[in-house]
Amino acid sequence: MTIEQNGQTLGKKLPQGRPARPKPVTIDLNQPGRLRVGHLLTLLSVSHDSFYRKLKAGAIPAPSGRDPRPYWNTATIRDYLAGGHHE
Numbered sequence: 001m002t003i004e005q006n007g008q009t010l011g012k013k014l015p016q017g018r019p020a021r022p023k024p025v026t027i028d029l030n031q032p033g034r035l036r037v038g039h040l041l042t043l044l045s046v047s048h049d050s051f052y053r054k055l056k057a058g059a060i061p062a063p064s065g066r067d068p069r070p071y072w073n074t075a076t077i078r079d080y081l082a083g084g085h086h087e
Helices: 037-044 048-057 074-082
Strands: 002-005 008-012 070-073
Touching: 037 048, 037 074, 070 074
Parallel strands: none
Antiparallel strands: 002 008
């Protein structure tokens, strides 16, 4: 099974393991860096399930890359939050 967002294939859905847990954000969003799912759970104040529902619906930006876990560049999330998309 693959995950798609806005017609773009994001990758294969991995078998369900433990859900991601919120992680403290120890990086300044104004500096270059990478954020993982756990960081976004904290920044967006959402649960694991809500996060992936919003990601699939296109309400959250697609990952900037994978290594093999998804990550988002701080600039992507900073712009997303500044655009008033955070609920």
